Amino acid sequence: xxxxxxxxxxxxxxxxxxxxxxxxxxxxxxxxxxxxxxxxxxxxxxxxxxxxxxxxxxxxxxxxxxxxxxxxxxxxxxxxxxxxxxxxxxxxxxxxxxxxxxxxxxxxxxxxxxxx
Amino acid sequence: xxxxxxxxxxxxxxxxxxxxxxxxxxxxxxxxxxxxxxxxxxxxxxxxxxxxxxxxxxxxxxxxxxxxxxxxxxxxxxxxxxxxxxxxxxxxxxxxxxxxxxxxxxxxxxxxx
Numbered sequence: 001x002x003x004x005x006x007x008x009x010x011x012x013x014x015x016x017x018x019x020x021x022x023x024x025x026x027x028x029x030x031x032x033x034x035x036x037x038x039x040x041x042x043x044x045x046x047x048x049x050x051x052x053x054x055x056x057x058x059x060x061x062x063x064x065x066x067x068x069x070x071x072x073x074x075x076x077x078x079x080x081x082x083x084x085x086x087x088x089x090x091x092x093x094x095x096x097x098x099x100x101x102x103x104x105x106x107x108x109x110x111x112x113x114x115x116x
Numbered sequence: 117x118x119x120x121x122x123x124x125x126x127x128x129x130x131x132x133x134x135x136x137x138x139x140x141x142x143x144x145x146x147x148x149x150x151x152x153x154x155x156x157x158x159x160x161x162x163x164x165x166x167x168x169x170x171x172x173x174x175x176x177x178x179x180x181x182x183x184x185x186x187x188x189x190x191x192x193x194x195x196x197x198x199x200x201x202x203x204x205x206x207x208x209x210x211x212x213x214x215x216x217x218x219x220x221x222x223x224x225x226x227x228x229x
Binding site for chain 2: 004033040041042043045048058090092103104105106107108109110
C-alpha cells in the first residue's frame, strides 16, 4: 500500500514563528503536492513538485515556501506564521502522467495547524 | 478553465436510505474523475475513479458514472450505513496541467441509525 506520512497530526505555533511541515512518501512518486483545507472552501493547492529541487506555485502560494531535496520528502515552510494560516494541511503524492498505473493522488493524514 | 461543483451539504440520511451526491465539472481537456472520502480526523482516501467517458467506478457499494454529455459524476449508494458518515469530495485530474487536481468543496454526510 502507498503510504504518505506527515510529521505531526496537531501543531500549535505562535504568530511570527517559522513553521516546517514535513511529508514523506514511500512509493517512489515523482509528484508531490501541498494543500490546505478550510470549511466551505474545500482543498486549495499551495505548491507542488514534479521532481527533486523542482517546485511550482499552486493557487494560494502567498506566505508559503517549499523544499524538495529528496524525492521522497516534500516540506512546506511558513516563514512567519500568521493567524490566517490556521488550517488543516494535507500532503499528497502521485506518479507522473504516463507513469505507473494510475494518476491517483494519495494523501497523508493531515496536520491541523493552529497559529495563536 | 477547470472546476468542480458538488452539491452542498450537510446531508443527513437514515440507515439503509439511498444516497446521491451530485457532482458536475468543467474541463478543458479529457480529465479523469474521482471521489475521495474523508473520515473524521483523517486525510482523504480514494473511494473510486473513472478515466474516460461512460466508465463506471465502484467501491464499497458506491458507484459513479463518468457522463461526458452532462459533464457529471454523481456518487450513489443504494443503502447507506452509519459507517459511511464522512465528507465526500469530487475531483478531476487535468492531464494538460500535469496531473493537477481540482476539488469540489466537499459534502458532509451523516447517517443516523
